[in-house]
Amino acid sequence: MSKVRVLVGTRKGAFVLESDGKRQNWDVAGPFFAGWEVYHMKGSPVDPNRIYASQTSSWFGQVIQRSSDGGRTWETPGGGPQQLPGGWMKGESNKFVYDESKETGAPLNTHQWYDGTQKPWVFKRVWHLEPSLTDPDSVYAGVEDAALFRSTDGAASWQELPGLRGHGTGPNWQPGAGGMCLHTVILDPSDPGRIYIAISAAGAFRTDDGGKSWKPINHGLRSNHIPDPNAEIGHCVHHVAMHPSRPGVLFMQKHWDVMRSDDAGENWKEVSGNLPTDFGFVIDVHAHEPETIYVVPIKSDGEHFPPEGKLRVYRSRSGGNEWEPLTKGLPQSNCYVNVLRDAMAVDALDSCGIYFGTTGGQVYASADAGDSWAPIVRDLPAVLSVEVQTLP
Amino acid sequence: MIRVVLPPHLRTLAKIAGEVELEVPGPATQRSVLDALEARYPMLRGTIRDHVTQQRRPFLRFFACEEDLSHESPDAALPEAVASGAEPLLIIGAIAGG
Numbered sequence: 132m133s134k135v136r137v138l139v140g141t142r143k144g145a146f147v148l149e150s151d152g153k154r155q156n157w158d159v160a161g162p163f164f165a166g167w168e169v170y171h172m173k174g175s176p177v178d179p180n181r182i183y184a185s186q187t188s189s190w191f192g193q194v195i196q197r198s199s200d201g202g203r204t205w206e207t208p209g210g211g212p213q214q215l216p217g218g219w220m221k222g223e224s225n226k227f228v229y230d231e232s233k234e235t236g237a238p239l240n241t242h243q244w245y246d247g248t249q250k251p252w253v254f255k256r257v258w259h260l261e262p263s264l265t266d267p268d269s270v271y272a273g274v275e276d277a278a279l280f281r282s283t284d285g286a287a288s289w290q291e292l293p294g295l296r297g298h299g300t301g302p303n304w305q306p307g308a309g310g311m312c313l314h315t316v317i318l319d320p321s322d323p324g325r326i327y328i329a330i331s332a333a334g335a336f337r338t339d340d341g342g343k344s345w346k347p348i349n350h351g352l353r354s355n356h357i358p359d360p361n362a363e364i365g366h367c368v369h370h371v372a373m374h375p376s377r378p379g380v381l382f383m384q385k386h387w388d389v390m391r392s393d394d395a396g397e398n399w400k401e402v403s404g405n406l407p408t409d410f411g412f413v414i415d416v417h418a419h420e421p422e423t424i425y426v427v428p429i430k431s432d433g434e435h436f437p438p439e440g441k442l443r444v445y446r447s448r449s450g451g452n453e454w455e456p457l458t459k460g461l462p463q464s465n466c467y468v469n470v471l472r473d474a475m476a477v478d479a480l481d482s483c484g485i486y487f488g489t490t491g492g493q494v495y496a497s498a499d500a501g502d503s504w505a506p507i508v509r510d511l512p513a514v515l516s517v518e519v520q521t522l523p
Numbered sequence: 524m525i526r527v528v529l530p531p532h533l534r535t536l537a538k539i540a541g542e543v544e545l546e547v548p549g550p551a552t553q554r555s556v557l558d559a560l561e562a563r564y565p566m567l568r569g570t571i572r573d574h575v576t577q578q579r580r581p582f583l584r585f586f587a588c589e590e591d592l593s594h595e596s597p598d599a600a601l602p603e604a605v606a607s608g609a610e611p612l613l614i615i616g617a618i619a620g621g
Binding site for chain 1: 530531532533535536564566567568570571574582583616617
């Protein structure tokens, strides 16, 4: 019988939750990296035992952890007792240095700050780790201040893909309330050269040549908080999701508005429809139904909790516009948690499982595509991210 | 032998317990001690000082012999009591957060 492994990053460490295919009884392991913020963990699609984790701290900076046994044990790649020629160990798995060399494009040193002035790019943390679809030693990292890095040696060392920051609009990027983070990385399974990324608050971008050149893909987005609501850059995209069988179709939860693109991001149209509020952070797609999507509406940008104190997942079976609330098993009174942008995921079992974590420390699971829910755990630290592995 | 006391989270990261004792070639300075520390525990690179600028991370301080050495030059000699191993160099995380 298949198994499911849920990787949970929290404000105070990481947790690994495992169950058989029934998804009723769960083993909870952790906390790993106790006391540190774990922004994201994700497993390799080609080697499920290989998992990468972003461990971060305001005190001690960034650490990258790697597991080769499904999350039971962890190591800092290149940080162990290995002796390199010359007598020095390398220890560069947490070294994220922006590429400002002339050889790779125009040096780019500043972006827009909250007050409109220019501010130097400074690395702060890794928000998202996206393992390669074909090589367990290759992994992408979306970081704050926004940039995309790649490792091809199992996260022992990192190199920026500088064409993104350097393509021309970088000086106009600005931070959202959470920082200027590159939080979404989507690899196209049908085209190894195509990658989508999203940045708060710059927008969505796409490369078709493996990261050498990039273009903004924000046509159709409208954001009333910027001087030109239809600008090419400046949109606070919260998350983007794609079904692997239809890589040209994208779904987006923007700061406000749920959006959809049917042409690889060239054009977007709003599909918020009958949602009670179209503000939110997460969005995801059913594993077997590419037109079935999920969001968790949040009251507003000033009030980051569910409307009316009712925690409701909304599902659309029509790719947007027509939404139904899913409430069975979820608290329907006095609930004031948030669900952050990387804190929803799906499994690939026949009856698709949906998972999400809250800032109140609950991880909820549905083994029936959202019809009913139950908490796997109730009292973790605030959940930052949830990823799911479907195991043989 | 130079003695260094790390904050708990860095001891956990480096998988060590208690104080670190380091052989430091040449004069004992913040830089030479941190060089030796990072050579033995490469996972600590970037956690105390920046990889590139070598600047101390802002939420960390260096104390020794009841003095705050955080703003001393990284190449200034550490107190004799630290150089001789009589007193440890304390790397302290700011008390903040939740």
